[in-house]
Amino acid sequence: MEPPRGFFASLWSFICFLPYFIGLLILGFIKGIILCPLICLLMSVGNSAVTLGLWPVHLCYTYYCILSTKQLGPVLKLVLCPLVLVLLVFWPIIAVLGSILGGAAYGFFSPMLATFQAVGEGKTNQFFHCIYDGTWDTVKRSFTVVRDFLDMCYYSYFSIMDDLRVQGLSAGKYYEIRLLYVPGALIAGVLGFMVDMIVISIIAICKSPYMLFKGWHRLFHDCVGREGPFLETICVPFAGLAILLWPLAVAGALLGSMVSSIILGFYAAVVVYQESSFWLGLCYIAASLSIYDEYSNDVLDMSEGSCFPRPKYRKNAASVTSSRAASFSRLQSFKRTTSFSGRIVELRxxxxxxxxxxxxxxxxxxxxxxxxxxxxxxxxxxxxxxxxxxxxxxxxxxxxxxxxxxxxxxxxxxxxxxxxxxxxxxxxxxxxxxxxxxxxxxxxxxxxxxxxxxxxxxxxxxxxxxxxxxxxxxxxxxxxxxxxxxxxxxxxxxxxxxxxxxxxxxxxxxxxxxxxxxxxxxxxxxxxxxxxxxxxxxxxxxxxxxxxxxxxxxxxxxxxxxxxxxxxxxxxxxxxxxxxxxxx
Structure with missing residues (x-):
């Protein structure tokens, strides 16, 4: 359906659509409030039972595979054992909390989404489907989620660990860690965390007002003109909520930048270990600031480039760049040689x-x-x-x-x-x-x-x-x-x-x-x-x-x-x- 053109036509279309949208939103909200506790209970209890029931087996089998595999050297096994223990201790906590939050979100938003889907083009008996859709099928899909989670924890986990245990040496050599470069890598990781956490947070705070007002401007423009996310009926409630909750989205982006700074900073330890050079790790700390600044400029559609320097932190940077360019050229060549007869239909x-x-x-x-x-x-x-x-x-x-x-x-x-x-x-x-x-x-x-x-x-x-x-x-x-x-x-x-x-x-x-x-x-x-x-x-x-x-x-x-x-x-x-x- 083509959106109306012109300011007054768009405004009148929006005014006529507003009561219809509010009614569907209230109905979906009521269904979500009713089903949210039930779906949250089903998913949290089911996933928590799977996690806690299999945790002792995961603990024993993980250490058995790590200690018996031929791909890892003795020193690397000694380093991995305490790190794996930390992950295994936090895994039940993460799984239980994730199940509770995921079940609550799925139980609330799935009925609301189904309510708007019921009035799409070509739907018959829309009144019945507005009330029924998103109720029983949401309950059934919650059991499916628990089943898939069980398959992941039981079948997929043991399949991956069996590969680690059974596979032989790669090129006749096992993976080993070089202890000589571990202290320097840890120091570079801590320095990278301290510098990136402070500087990237300041950059994100300075760019947050621009992100807030630019996002509001775009959303209001699409709302009046029924374009973008407001073009499809099913997307209207989420696009409308995006206007109200856009400050929270900006705050989330700010928090995400702070979290990403931790990963960017600690990656300096990886650079020091891979390149066997503490100086290149320091160069990466400076370059990571430029990488984040350029990426954030691209996301916010600001001017390209960065005011931060970007020194080289790889010894073989030229070969890596050339190999990436060659791979990209091969991909483009493959795309150019692909031909179709007839209409292109994207598969799922x-x-x-x-x-x-x-x-x-x-x-x-x-x-x-x-x-x-x-x-x-x-x-x-x-x-x-x-x-x-x-x-x-x-x-x-x-x-x-x-x-x-x-x-x-x-x-x-x-x-x-x-x-x-x-x-x-x-x-x-x-x-x-x-x-x-x-x-x-x-x-x-x-x-x-x-x-x-x-x-x-x-x-x-x-x-x-x-x-x-x-x-x-x-x-x-x-x-x-x-x-x-x-x-x-x-x-x-x-x-x-x-x-x-x-x-x-x-x-x-x-x-x-x-x-x-x-x-x-x-x-x-x-x-x-x-x-x-x-x-x-x-x-x-x-x-x-x-x-x-x-x-x-x-x-x-x-x-x-x-x-x-x-x-x-x-x-x-x-x-x-x-x-x-x-x-x-």
Missing amino acids: SLELVDALLKECQRYGEIMVSEGIITLKDIEDAKSYKDSGKIISIGLPAYCIFQGLLRSAKANSAGILLSDNVTEITSTNRPKDAVFDWFFNPLVIIKEQIKAENLSEAEELYLGKLVLLSGDPERLKKSDIGAPPESELRRAELDGLARRLQGITRSISRYPTFRRRFDTSMKMVVEELAKKNGESSISSGPQTVPRSKSLFVRMFSQKSSRTRTSKHGSDLEAGSVVERDVEII
Whole structure:
């Protein structure tokens, strides 16, 4: 909807909208006041129970992994032990307080947000949804938050610590700390904290009035003209509150500057230790003032530059700058070569997760029906056993590998999804830093697969290697086909499989993925039980009776116990039931 143009038209539109907005705001406020205590109680009790219940296990297992890992040297282990103890002591306090504050904020603002969403364009029965939306669904989502927090504290934590414990030496050397430079680093850190805390606080105080009046001017201008945050109905209450609470936002920015000065100041200790020079640490203390001043000028749209000097505090600053420039040029080149046909639609992270889970469900049904994956594997994955890594890690890694292989064959600039239409590129990818951690490495692996020019036998071998690498015993017993004759070629394929397994393991540590993946695997078991007329499925090592499919020929080419069928495409297109993943 286009906002009205002209001062009087904008003013009249604002006056007409004001009673409508106030009514919705009062209704959302009442719903928030009613639900806030309940949601706060549910989330704080649930998250606190998880935190306190697992804290003894976290304490013991953290020290066990630190002391038993080969990646850390003895002196570094000795230094880490007391530091880790401090973190573990404060962790329950932070988790409990964060749960209380987060539950209160979520219980209050979620019903208010849902109230304004209920009157959006295209909504039917708006009066009912204004009252109902944001009530029961907020309660259900609070349980989902507790479930995700449990996955983070249980599955993700142990997965990260297992990697620390199991992984060997990096380049044949372990990480060690140089005690000779520790005293100088501590002194530089204390000096940096003292200087930056005082000077940055003064700079922030001087710039606070400018931030206050400039923010008010912009918000009032958008309010009268129904532009910016006031254009969408759902954003109006928060934009209106921003006008009233803008002084608090300025005070929060001032407090944030003071807190950031602590981090900036203590980073001088890192510079001294990395560069083995106390003088460069002092240079960083002076440069950090200029860094903050320039950054704050950019945020407030003030004149560029800074009145503070910015000396060099790195010995190899030129090489670092050149490498960053080269990386930036490669990124710009990649963006320029990306092309689209048709309208550009920005994708969301949840859409991509759902697409991956649909692939996991499809391949999971085929593999279980063929006996490649047993029901015991699924049950082990639910109970977080090591033998369940074929399901929790191998299956998603195999689906990602198939997507990268499909993209390489189609000469895609990004990653092509299973519908052979939707393409993820640097233009339409989700705009968040977390997605970039996975998207950029996957694009690199896709280019490596393309450069390898794999044969059909090598594709089958690499796919089986990606699927079964999480269980070395199963990998030895399974017939994955003849490896390439060249040792170099075999090492390249092994490296690709390890990288895909590592990226998938990192993706699986996010609690939302774990919950959705469990739901997807549950649907696989239920669908297979329904197809075979079983009322229930036991957790034993049994398999569902095999059905003929193209996947047998594709996945077990040399196995004597599998049979090739001419009707594989019928199973893949007809008998495999693809259902949408239920989002709680």
